[in-house]
Amino acid sequence: MPDRRLRVMQSFGVPRSTTNPYITMLDEALAAEPSIDHLRFSWGAALRGRYDVFHWHWPEGKLHGSTWWKSTGKFVLTALLSVRHRLSRRIAVVRTxxxxxxxxVNAARRRLLVSIDRQTAFRIIINATTPLSAGQRGTLIPHGHYRDWYAPQRHQPRIAGRLGTFGGIRRYKSVDVLLQAYAQASLEERTLSLRIGGKPTTPAIADDVRRRAGALRNVELTLAFLSDAELVELATQSELVVLAYRFMHNSGSVLAALSLGRPVLVPRNVANETLAAEVGDEWVLMYDGELDGRTLVEAWRAASALPSDAMPDLSRREWADAGAAHAAAYREASDIVDARARRYRRRRTP
Structure with a gap:
């Protein structure tokens, strides 16, 4: 008997222009996959509709609204959704x-996120170094590249000495550390310039970046959400993209830079060492400890020596098979939940 066609609801709705490109490309891959019915999120359908699998991406995103009352409402709705999944013996919960x-987050939100995690029957990891706890079932589906996504945008020639960084500006991304290292590096290499693009999460962070950058030469700020065209311009004009994060594991910015043919400077950790081994260590330059000016200069010199037409090896990150790989994960998750339901029925049968 052939497997039934699974109805799979995602935790994301119809992608918008500001949606993470990973989600938009995954949406396209799932819509093209013939073995599943791909359902985009709505509260009504999630709470009352029929589906076999629910796939979570960043569940914390469902807990925040633009006002306190909207945040409270979203918390209540997410809690109700979690209760539905916990009580159901048919719906399989998958989480990337x-x-x-x-x-x-606060204690109440943390308890809800822990509850969602415990309901998860199957996990998809997008990085080979992501740990799974004992007893957790999951599979690796690598984060796809962005070459096709950014192909329609105009790619710019490299500007000699240009360093760049982009993405949402948060505390852990250490733009302050980058600016301090750049201040040291620009004393040694007067031709260096730095462009920073991205929306700060708070006005205080924006003010701090402006203050630090204002004391430095050849620093350009775009403290706002970058369109695809703006991001491609910033990245491709750079000889080196610098991501001085305090903590880095899955970074879309790293893959965006590599997809655009630009090397990155990132903190040394197991995930980045694995990525360097995959795509070529000349593309993923790493530093230990806190970034400083000497390290920044050395990395820029190495990056600027790459041929202008060179590209990293991203052959393991094609999107062509993403839909089928996710469908296989959904099937396995559904089988796990079906097996649990059969065991429950046997226990209940006199």
Missing amino acids: VHNIALPE
Whole structure:
């Protein structure tokens, strides 16, 4: 008997222009996959509709609204959804592990996120170094590249001495450390310039970046959400993209830079060492400890020596098979839940 066609609801709705490109490309891959019915999220359908699998991406995103009352309402709705999944003996919960640790949230939100994690029957990891706890079932589906996504945008020639960084500006991304290292590096290499693009999460962070950058020469700021065209311009004009994060595991910015043919400077850790081994260590330059000016200059010199037409090896990150790989994961998750339901029925049968 052939497997039934699974109805799979994602935790994301119809992608918008500001949606993470990973989600948009995954949405396209799932819509093209013939073995599943791909359902985009809505609260009504999630709470009352019929589906076999629910796939979570960043569940914490469902807990925040633009006002306190909207945040409260979203918390209540997410809690109700979690209750539905916990009580159901038919719905399989799948979660893509984008982040290793839970985000910093209040106690009530943390308890809800822990509950969602415990309901998860199957995990998809997008990085081979993402750990799974004992007894957790999961599979690796590598984060796809962005070459096709950014192909329609105009790619710029490299500007000699240009360093760049982009993405949402948060405390852990250490733009302050980058600016301090750049201040040291620009004393040694007067031709260096730095462009920073991305929306700060708070006005205080924006003010701090402006203050630090204002004291330096050849620093350009675009403290706002970058369109695809703006991101491609910033990245491709750079000889080196610098991501001085305090913690890095799955970074879309790293893959965006590599997809655009630009080397990156990142902190040394197991995930980045694995990525360097995959794509070529001349493309993933690493530093130990805190970034300083000497390290920044040495990395820039190595990056600027790459031929202008060189590209990293991203052959393991094609999107062509992403839909089928996710469908296989959904099937396995559904089988796990079906097996649990059969065991429950046997226990209940006199």
